[in-house]
Amino acid sequence: MVATPKIRTQVGIIGAGPAGLFLSELLHRHGIASVILESRTREEIEGTIRAGVLENWTVDLMNQLGVGERMMREGHFHTGITLRFKGQSHHLDMVELTGGKKVTVYPQHEVIKDLVAHRLAQGAEIHFGVRDVALHDIISDRPFITYAQADGTPAVLTCDFIAGCDGFHGPSRQAIPAAARKEFQKIYPYGWLGILTEAPPSHHELIYARHDRGFALLSMRSPEIQRLYVQCDPKDDIALWPDARIWSELHQRLETVDGWTLTEGPIIQKGIIAMRSFVCETMRHGRLFLAGDAAHIVPPTGAKGLNLAVADVLVLSRALEKFYAQGDSAGLDAYAATCLARIWKGERFSWYMTTMLHTDEAASPFEHRIREADLDYVVSSRAAATALAENYVGLPI
Numbered sequence: 001m002v003a004t005p006k007i008r009t010q011v012g013i014i015g016a017g018p019a020g021l022f023l024s025e026l027l028h029r030h031g032i033a034s035v036i037l038e039s040r041t042r043e044e045i046e047g048t049i050r051a052g053v054l055e056n057w058t059v060d061l062m063n064q065l066g067v068g069e070r071m072m073r074e075g076h077f078h079t080g081i082t083l084r085f086k087g088q089s090h091h092l093d094m095v096e097l098t099g100g101k102k103v104t105v106y107p108q109h110e111v112i113k114d115l116v117a118h119r120l121a122q123g124a125e126i127h128f129g130v131r132d133v134a135l136h137d138i139i140s141d142r143p144f145i146t147y148a149q150a151d152g153t154p155a156v157l158t159c160d161f162i163a164g165c166d167g168f169h170g171p172s173r174q175a176i177p178a179a180a181r182k183e184f185q186k187i188y189p190y191g192w193l194g195i196l197t198e199a200p201p202s203h204h205e206l207i208y209a210r211h212d213r214g215f216a217l218l219s220m221r222s223p224e225i226q227r228l229y230v231q232c233d234p235k236d237d238i239a240l241w242p243d244a245r246i247w248s249e250l251h252q253r254l255e256t257v258d259g260w261t262l263t264e265g266p267i268i269q270k271g272i273i274a275m276r277s278f279v280c281e282t283m284r285h286g287r288l289f290l291a292g293d294a295a296h297i298v299p300p301t302g303a304k305g306l307n308l309a310v311a312d313v314l315v316l317s318r319a320l321e322k323f324y325a326q327g328d329s330a331g332l333d334a335y336a337a338t339c340l341a342r343i344w345k346g347e348r349f350s351w352y353m354t355t356m357l358h359t360d361e362a363a364s365p366f367e368h369r370i371r372e373a374d375l376d377y378v379v380s381s382r383a384a385a386t387a388l389a390e391n392y393v394g395l396p397i
């Protein structure tokens with residue numbers, strides 16, 4: 001009989017998304033060993049289209065870690081964003097409102113590519129394509145993870161700590177007994193249909209549009225590729241959205257300002273996402289620490305999800321560094337509380353942007369007017385604009 005391969009490390013990380021990869025990079029800088037177990041292939045994680053906007057400090061962190069070179073070359077650095085509603089465009093100058101902080105568009109899958117390449121070049125162990133990941137003895141000081149390697153061979157990873165960075169549907173949060181989990185959730189009646197289209201960006205910065213037909217967002221990926229989103233029913237089948245319907249809705253919702261036109265091109269990718277806000281305040285259970293989407297989800301309108309994930313692992317890496325260097329577990333004990341203070345502000349901002357910018361058939365005419373008043377306030381009050389801007393570019397970490 002072939003013996004089950006057993007490996008040992010200090011921190012066992014489940015998931016090679018932004019949370020898992022940044023954590024492994026940060027730990028390496030502190031001389032702490034980790035192993036990442038990822039259920040998808042490298043090609044899959046490097047090809048999944050998700051987030052686009054990085055907060056100012058996330059950009060700084062990429063540079064400090066030595067993984068920012070391509071981002072600085074290929075990213076889009078914007079001074080602000082445009083809010084478009086009631087037939088008018090309003091530019092919010094984030095740089096001016098925040099004392100110099102920019103809006104950076106650099107796609108999540110490019111961040112993933114940069115981090116994977118960097119970690120592998122440093123000799124990191126990232127096991128792709130693993131299956132049946134299960135967490136054991138998480139309330140002991142010798143937790144372990146069982147899994148099947150890509151070729152099906154069962155394996156065991158023993159560690160001092162487990163970092164659950166496996167996204168909303170991963171096994172880590174479920175490994176905490178339901179009775180011990182304190183969770184909060186809100187489901188929205190909105191979905192986003194996102195497309196990639198081979199056309200140069202119709203505008204040099206992002207446009208967030210509120211329209212009676214629903215929200216629309218113009219973003220970009222490169223000088224040749226636009227990223228566009230249109231509000232839809234989250235239960236819609238993508239088959240209900242042939243290309244002509246998508247373009248018709250985008251034109252109607254975005255071309256509300258004299259002289260501005262949306263450039264069309266072939267649609268090369270499309271998909272629908274539903275929206276929820278979710279927080280599991282129990283971010284630590286024994287030797288298991290949850291980070292990123294495994295612990296919290298935001299609707300995408302505020303562009304916060306990826307950044308919140310990175311913020312968690314920055315806090316966790318500092319706490320682990322203190323533990324290993326000085327035997328001080330105060331940072332680990334304070335992990336959830338430290339993260340949650342910032343997470344709830346990200347939840348609030350994402351809820352606020354989503355509610356203000358989307359149209360809800362179930363909302364009363366009164367609520368509809370309140371949402372318009374919210375937008376009017378942002379574009380007519382420097383205080384309100386500053387509040388939006390400081391959240392958008394990222395609160396202090």
Ligand code: FAD
Nearest residue numbers: 015017018019039051052053166167292293303304305306
């Ligand atoms: P994930 O990226 O979900 O990574 C989890 C990893 O764990 C995955 O690779 C997964 O394969 C792996 N995994 C899962 N289960 C297992 C298992 N059983 N075993 C091993 N591995 C497992 N955020 C922003 O900040 N800005 C934006 O502009 C933005 N726009 C968005 C637009 C869209 C359309 C969407 C869908 C999301 C957007 N987000 C945005 C949110 C952002 O993409 C997520 O918040 C981010 O990916 C969270 O990172 P994570 O590492 O916590 O989780």
Ligand code: DHB
Nearest residue numbers: 051052219300301302303
């Ligand atoms: C993108 C996604 C967002 O959620 C957002 O608020 C802005 C831009 C994007 O994918 O480019």
